[in-house]
Amino acid sequence: xxxxxxxxxxxxxxxxxxxxxxxxxxxxxxxxxxxxxxxxxxxxxxxxxxxxxxxxxxxxxxxxxxxxxxxxxxxxxxxxxxxxxxxxxxxxxxxxxxxxxxxxxxxxxxxxxxxxxxxxxxxxxxxxxxxxxxxxxxxxxxxxxxxxxxxxxxxxxxxxxxxxxxxxxxxxxxxxxxxxxxxxxxxxxxxxxxxxxxxxxxxxxxxxxxxxxxxxxxxxxxxxxxxxxxxxxxxxxxxxxxxxxxxxxxxxxxxxxxxxxxxxxxxxxxxxxxxxxxxxx
Amino acid sequence: xxxxxxxxxxxxxxxxxxxxxxxxxxxxxxxxxxxxxxxxxxxxxxxxxxxxxxxxxxxxxxxxxxxxxxxxxxxxxxxxxxxxxxxxxxxxxxxxxxxxxxxxxxxxxxxxxxxxxxxxxxxxxxxxxxxxxxxxxxxxxxxxxxxxxxxxxxxxxxxxxxxxxxxxxxxxxxxxxxxxxxxxxxxxxxxxxxxxxxxxxxxxxxxxxxxxxxxxxxxxxxxxxxxxxxxxxxxxxxxxxxxxxxxxxxxxxxxxxxxxxxxxxxxx
Ligand SMILES: Nc1ncnc2c1ncn2[C@@H]1O[C@H](COP(=O)(O)OP(=O)(O)OP(=O)(O)O)[C@@H](O)[C@H]1O
Ligand SMILES: [Mg+2]
Numbered sequence: 001x002x003x004x005x006x007x008x009x010x011x012x013x014x015x016x017x018x019x020x021x022x023x024x025x026x027x028x029x030x031x032x033x034x035x036x037x038x039x040x041x042x043x044x045x046x047x048x049x050x051x052x053x054x055x056x057x058x059x060x061x062x063x064x065x066x067x068x069x070x071x072x073x074x075x076x077x078x079x080x081x082x083x084x085x086x087x088x089x090x091x092x093x094x095x096x097x098x099x100x101x102x103x104x105x106x107x108x109x110x111x112x113x114x115x116x117x118x119x120x121x122x123x124x125x126x127x128x129x130x131x132x133x134x135x136x137x138x139x140x141x142x143x144x145x146x147x148x149x150x151x152x153x154x155x156x157x158x159x160x161x162x163x164x165x166x167x168x169x170x171x172x173x174x175x176x177x178x179x180x181x182x183x184x185x186x187x188x189x190x191x192x193x194x195x196x197x198x199x200x201x202x203x204x205x206x207x208x209x210x211x212x213x214x215x216x217x218x219x220x221x222x223x224x225x226x227x228x229x230x231x232x233x234x235x236x237x238x239x240x241x242x243x244x245x246x247x248x249x250x251x252x253x254x255x256x257x258x259x260x261x262x263x264x265x266x267x268x269x270x271x272x273x274x275x276x277x278x279x280x281x
Numbered sequence: 282x283x284x285x286x287x288x289x290x291x292x293x294x295x296x297x298x299x300x301x302x303x304x305x306x307x308x309x310x311x312x313x314x315x316x317x318x319x320x321x322x323x324x325x326x327x328x329x330x331x332x333x334x335x336x337x338x339x340x341x342x343x344x345x346x347x348x349x350x351x352x353x354x355x356x357x358x359x360x361x362x363x364x365x366x367x368x369x370x371x372x373x374x375x376x377x378x379x380x381x382x383x384x385x386x387x388x389x390x391x392x393x394x395x396x397x398x399x400x401x402x403x404x405x406x407x408x409x410x411x412x413x414x415x416x417x418x419x420x421x422x423x424x425x426x427x428x429x430x431x432x433x434x435x436x437x438x439x440x441x442x443x444x445x446x447x448x449x450x451x452x453x454x455x456x457x458x459x460x461x462x463x464x465x466x467x468x469x470x471x472x473x474x475x476x477x478x479x480x481x482x483x484x485x486x487x488x489x490x491x492x493x494x495x496x497x498x499x500x501x502x503x504x505x506x507x508x509x510x511x512x513x514x515x516x517x518x519x520x521x522x523x524x525x526x527x528x529x530x531x532x533x534x535x536x537x538x539x540x541x542x543x544x545x546x547x548x549x
Contacts, residue, residue, distance in 0.1 A: 119468075
């Protein structure tokens with residue numbers, strides 16, 4: 001059922017303005033990377049848990065290779081949307097379609113918890129990310145390359161329990177990257193990290209996204225993180241996309257610049273406004 | 282950092298020898314005090330024989346071959362009973378941990394049976410099996426079954442569901458998921474059950490051999506009691522203690538070997 005949803009492909013919609021901007025930038029970055037990402041079209045997506053209607057008709061088009069951030073108040077259904085995209089939940093109604101036919105390893109998720117196997121060494125944990133290709137020749141070399149990519153080449157033989165929180169999360173990133181996904185979804189991957197580690201992880205995320213050109217969907221609580229990383233910030237409210245903000249700032253972005261601060265303020269005020277409208281929250 | 286690193290290295294050559302001896306200080310002191318108390322006549326020999334007398338009795342039994350024969354019989358009963366009860370318990374633990382249907386079908390029944398102390402079945406078991414080998418094996422197997430079953434079940438049920446979800450996301454088959462996620466995750470709990478079961482195994486065997494047997498350590502002790510050979514009685518008790526300790530150490534060694542990933546077992 002959920003497989004059917006994921007493998008269904010539709011004609012790519014006319015790309016919207018924000019999408020075209022990204023496309024142009026992607027092409028400039030390198031011809032290969034633009035081809036790697038998958039576009040994603042969500043139509044009237046609904047999800048209810050019993051009587052609790054969490055998503056009430058999400059419509060969304062994400063062009064290939066775009067970096068999208070999703071923000072919203074706690075419990076608004078961000079994780080649910082992400083899990084639906086990743087095929088971990090089944091929608092009550094509506095559809096999610098990728099631009100092309102996808103294989104399981106084309107869509108990867110990273111969670112707030114690293115979810116490493118404590119009884120497997122770091123390298124073996126990364127190899128888990130290869131899925132069915134784990135047994136194939138060169139699997140170990142691919143895992144090693146992914147570890148080097150996240151800057152942990154020297155930790156391959158360690159047990160996860162001796163790593164710091166940030167290092168564990170980087171191993172999880174390597175595991176997600178090793179199969180060269182075309183869509184990578186993050187559910188607050190940096191939520192549990194301290195401020196400094198967060199910033200260096202944000203740089204790492206941006207770098208691998210630019211290198212590999214996958215479509216990135218980042219759920220975050222941190223609006224400044226959203227505007228610093230994303231091409232586009234979606235605000236989820238009342239189970240719908242309430243705001244769709246284009247962050248048209250050149251990269252690498254300077255944190256704390258006036259433009260980013262203004263965007264952040266705009267999104268935050270929207271979120272807070274919603275808060276006042278809803279007494280009891 | 283370098284200071285912390287160098288600290289154990291400087292002291293390392295001296296420590297292991299001392300460390301290895303420390304646990305033996307108290308038992309050795311007890312034996313010493315015991316010997317003194319007996320030699321001075323503070324404790325009469327018919328209440329408690331001196332350690333040297335116990336050792337002498339052990340030597341004589343060893344020479345006659347009786348000691349080895351009885352230890353071997355007890356060891357054999359313990360192992361076979363443990364293997365039977367343990368493997369059935371483990372199988373039920375796996376089945377009920379992995380399958381909702383199996384758990385619904387059998388768990389309630391097993392939890393009810395668990396509340397019967399297995400030693401309470403001794404009269405019934407003697408009626409069924411006489412003082413045959415099967416009586417002892419049955420009791421040991423029954424005693425070992427529950428700790429193994431309960432801990433295997435608990436271990437499997439408490440494997441982090443987020444890890445299981447991760448395994449599925451990365452395309453593990455059911456077999457791989459069991460081998461790479463569920464079983465290793467349940468292993469610490471399985472070992473806890475194993476150690477507990479080893480304790481129950483010896484306890485059950487002692488009781489069973491004391492009440493209904495014609496060979497084995499418990500039987501040796503009861504025979505000795507009839508002939509007022511108190512040194513042999515004490516010897517049997519000590520041998521039980523040593524066997525229990527050996528079983529426990531073996532399971533600990535196995536645990537250290539297989540749980541080397543666990544922070545609690547990592548060498549500093
Ligand atoms: N498996 C589930 N069963 C029942 N209700 C669920 C389930 N998963 C989520 N919900 C409900 O759906 C709503 C949205 O949850 P979700 O986790 O998507 O929120 P979120 O936006 O990610 O929140 P947060 O920012 O705190 O992570 C919540 O009210 C939650 O209780
Ligand atoms: Mg969430």
